[in-house]
Amino acid sequence: MRDVYSLLTGPLLGISLLVFFGGMAWRIFWYIKGLDWRLERVAYRPYMKRGLKGAVQSIWRWLVPYGTHSWRQHPFFAGAFFLFHLGAIFVPLFLAGHMVIMERQLGFSLPALPQIVSDVLTLGTIAAGGFIIARRLALPEVRILTTLYDYFILCLSLAPFVTGFLAAANAPGYDFWLLLHILCGELFLILAPFTKLSHIALFFMSRGQLGMDYAIKRGGEFRGTSFPW
Amino acid sequence: MPQGTLCNRQPITTEEALKTLLADKGGAIYYQEMKELDVDTDLLWDTVQKTCKSRTRTWLEICAHCGMCADSCLFYRCSGRDPEQVPAYKIQSTLGEIVKRKGRVDNAFMRRAMDYAWGRCTCCNRCGTFCPHGIDMGVMFSYLRGLLYSQGFVPWEMKIGAGMHRVYKAQMDVTSEDFVDTCEWMAEETEEEWPGLCIPVDEENAEVMYTLNAREPKHYPEDLAQAAILFHLAGVKWTVPSEGWEQTSLSMFAGDWEACRQQVTHVFDAIERLNPQLVIGTECGHAHRGTVIEGPYWAGRPDGKAPRPYIHYVQWLAQMLREGRIRIDPAKKIKEPCTLQDSCNYVRNHGLANYTREIMSYIAEDYREMAPNRENNYCCGGGGGLNGIGRYRKERNKVLMTKRDQILATGASLVIAPCHNCWDAIRDLEEEYHIGIKWSFLKPLIISMAIVPDHLKPQDGDDE
Numbered sequence: 214m215r216d217v218y219s220l221l222t223g224p225l226l227g228i229s230l231l232v233f234f235g236g237m238a239w240r241i242f243w244y245i246k247g248l249d250w251r252l253e254r255v256a257y258r259p260y261m262k263r264g265l266k267g268a269v270q271s272i273w274r275w276l277v278p279y280g281t282h283s284w285r286q287h288p289f290f291a292g293a294f295f296l297f298h299l300g301a302i303f304v305p306l307f308l309a310g311h312m313v314i315m316e317r318q319l320g321f322s323l324p325a326l327p328q329i330v331s332d333v334l335t336l337g338t339i340a341a342g343g344f345i346i347a348r349r350l351a352l353p354e355v356r357i358l359t360t361l362y363d364y365f366i367l368c369l370s371l372a373p374f375v376t377g378f379l380a381a382a383n384a385p386g387y388d389f390w391l392l393l394h395i396l397c398g399e400l401f402l403i404l405a406p407f408t409k410l411s412h413i414a415l416f417f418m419s420r421g422q423l424g425m426d427y428a429i430k431r432g433g434e435f436r437g438t439s440f441p442w
Numbered sequence: 443m444p445q446g447t448l449c450n451r452q453p454i455t456t457e458e459a460l461k462t463l464l465a466d467k468g469g470a471i472y473y474q475e476m477k478e479l480d481v482d483t484d485l486l487w488d489t490v491q492k493t494c495k496s497r498t499r500t501w502l503e504i505c506a507h508c509g510m511c512a513d514s515c516l517f518y519r520c521s522g523r524d525p526e527q528v529p530a531y532k533i534q535s536t537l538g539e540i541v542k543r544k545g546r547v548d549n550a551f552m553r554r555a556m557d558y559a560w561g562r563c564t565c566c567n568r569c570g571t572f573c574p575h576g577i578d579m580g581v582m583f584s585y586l587r588g589l590l591y592s593q594g595f596v597p598w599e600m601k602i603g604a605g606m607h608r609v610y611k612a613q614m615d616v617t618s619e620d621f622v623d624t625c626e627w628m629a630e631e632t633e634e635e636w637p638g639l640c641i642p643v644d645e646e647n648a649e650v651m652y653t654l655n656a657r658e659p660k661h662y663p664e665d666l667a668q669a670a671i672l673f674h675l676a677g678v679k680w681t682v683p684s685e686g687w688e689q690t691s692l693s694m695f696a697g698d699w700e701a702c703r704q705q706v707t708h709v710f711d712a713i714e715r716l717n718p719q720l721v722i723g724t725e726c727g728h729a730h731r732g733t734v735i736e737g738p739y740w741a742g743r744p745d746g747k748a749p750r751p752y753i754h755y756v757q758w759l760a761q762m763l764r765e766g767r768i769r770i771d772p773a774k775k776i777k778e779p780c781t782l783q784d785s786c787n788y789v790r791n792h793g794l795a796n797y798t799r800e801i802m803s804y805i806a807e808d809y810r811e812m813a814p815n816r817e818n819n820y821c822c823g824g825g826g827g828l829n830g831i832g833r834y835r836k837e838r839n840k841v842l843m844t845k846r847d848q849i850l851a852t853g854a855s856l857v858i859a860p861c862h863n864c865w866d867a868i869r870d871l872e873e874e875y876h877i878g879i880k881w882s883f884l885k886p887l888i889i890s891m892a893i894v895p896d897h898l899k900p901q902d903g904d905d906e
Contacts (some may be wrong), residue, residue, distance in 0.1 A: 247496025254739035256746035267645035275574055282818060283510055283572040358507035412504040414573055419500055423576030429736060430746055432793020442819050
């Protein structure tokens with residue numbers, strides 16, 4: 214057990230993180246390299262400053278809960294979306310248990326969340342994930358878009374939370390849940406750059422690019438860089 | 443059958459071919475031939491590999507399938523929430539499949555894709571503003587149209603439209619001579635009432651060069667006369683080019699990018715030749731999109747700009763009213779409740795919403811906003827070429843309901859539509875649904891309420 218644990222939190226964790234960050238960097242590099250001012254018909258270079266302002270504004274407005282028309286028009290989904298992502302981002306980064314491993318491996322760590330906050334965020338993510346799955350099944354306009362792949366991605370994202378929560382709650386079979394949790398988390402990290410989860414990085418690219426498009430070509434000079442998203 | 447005589451992969455480049463295609467009423471033979479048209483899958487995949495780069499591929503890949511774009515689409519709204527009208531579904535099941543299958547798609551697939559690209563999307567770009575990832579499906583549909591066009595799967599009218607641009611340098615069969623004749627004719631007709639008015643052709647170094655929509659000289663020549671009157675009233679030294687006067691781009695709707703490049707190059711050449719200080723385009727949305735917003739890129743201009751400042755008619759009109767160069771008689775302001783149609787092409791896609799509202803503040807006593815409006819406004823229902831495609835007339839008439847309901851909710855009896863396609867769509871929705879509205883461009887309204895200075899009036903006895 215200890216050997217497996219050491220392996221999972223040692224070399225395998227290192228590899229997972231390497232694949233994750235390397236892969237994401239590669240995706241970002243590939244995205245920017247693939248931009249083409251003539252094909253997209255956006256003069257990025259001559260209006261870089263205005264474009265970047267538009268990009269930042271476009272990203273920021275969509276990160277603010279209910280900050281756009283679209284979020285406000287879908288209040289329940291927006292709620293689930295933000296609840297889901299809040300836990301999905303903050304728990305892995307600031308969980309006390311993760312900080313212990315980080316301290317051991319790297320010699321430093323980030324401030325840890327109080328356990329109760331992590332628990333609530335985790336449950337929030339799991340509940341929101343459930344809502345998102347139910348919504349996929351219930352709404353015809355979402356069902357028609359949904360593929361098995363979407364469920365796979367949702368399961369891949371939720372698995373570390375469910376297993377981690379069971380482990381943290383000292384559920385029967387603690388060791389099993391803990392190892393499974395680490396394995397699921399690492400699987401997530403390894404697969405993310407190669408799947409739709411690449412949106413973790415590419416959201417900022419895509420969102421930013423449309424912000425630039427509107428700021429540079431589609432009216433930024435008249436309405437200002439901030440498109441009324 | 444690899445290629446039909448009418449329906450094939452070749453663009454129309456001769457007058458003869460154009461007339462032959464036009465003679466096929468409603469495209470009966472054309473669409474018959476299309477059922478047999480082979481797909482050149484190698485060419486298709488080759489084109490995709492060269493032109494479908496990281497932006498589009500990322501859009502297709504990271505779409506979360508969340509369905510938030512559904513309600514933003516007027517086709518979805520007007521179809522009783524038909525899931526097959528969800529923008530993400532429409533693009534994933536067409537362009538998405540082409541990319542996924544590496545171009546190996548068949549004839550039936552391509553015909554369905556055509557029906558989706560032209561009959562289920564007006565490229566209004568509204569859905570793109572509702573997507574958290576910023577996936578602009580209107581942009582992708584426009585790209586898809588280009589792929590379909592290059593394979594010959596394009597609605598009959600669009601093939602003709604693009605051919606018109608290639609043959610006549612205009613979206614209709616209006617030659618340079620026809621155009622100059624129309625200018626002379628309109629100047630003669632108008633001069634009686636407006637002494638001193640002229641329509642100067644090919645004047646170099648003028649203050650303003652004016653560009654039009656070919657429909658104006660062809661079907662509504664009075665629009666050209668009205669433009670002349672307003673320039674005359676404002677005391678502007680203006681001109682029209684004998685070549686390069688056509689600002690529209692049906693080739694943009696067709697996805698014929700080479701014809702787009704040719705068309706906009708004619709206009710830019712005219713600008714370089716005549717060297718005006720400013721270029722003003724007529725009250726048209728897609729002409730502005732095609733020549734001012736997208737056109738510079740087709741022409742290969744790295745700054746994304748036309749060779750001279752190039753503005754929409756509403757920008758010029760707002761300025762003239764603001765500066766008092768055209769003055770409105772307060773007694774003649776519009777009294778009835780009126781509303782304004784925001785054209786997707788120059789409002790959502792070029793940020794000109796404030797200019798039209800400024801104009802309304804000068805001319806209307808009871809102006810009412812549609813809801814939603816400005817950047818968030820719905821397409822009139824006829825954009826992207828949909829107005830002109832017989833095959834999708836039923837679909838078009840159905841999506842007019844969104845605009846109908848928006849107009850009814852304002853209680854307005856007059857709809858001001860400074861855009862040809864919007865104007866058409868609103869006229870057609872009145873014919874289809876009889877809601878008792880009038881519709882108008884800005885030019886005739888402004889002329890009817892402008893104060894005419896004494897020195898511009900006909901001298902006593904002139905008109906006896």
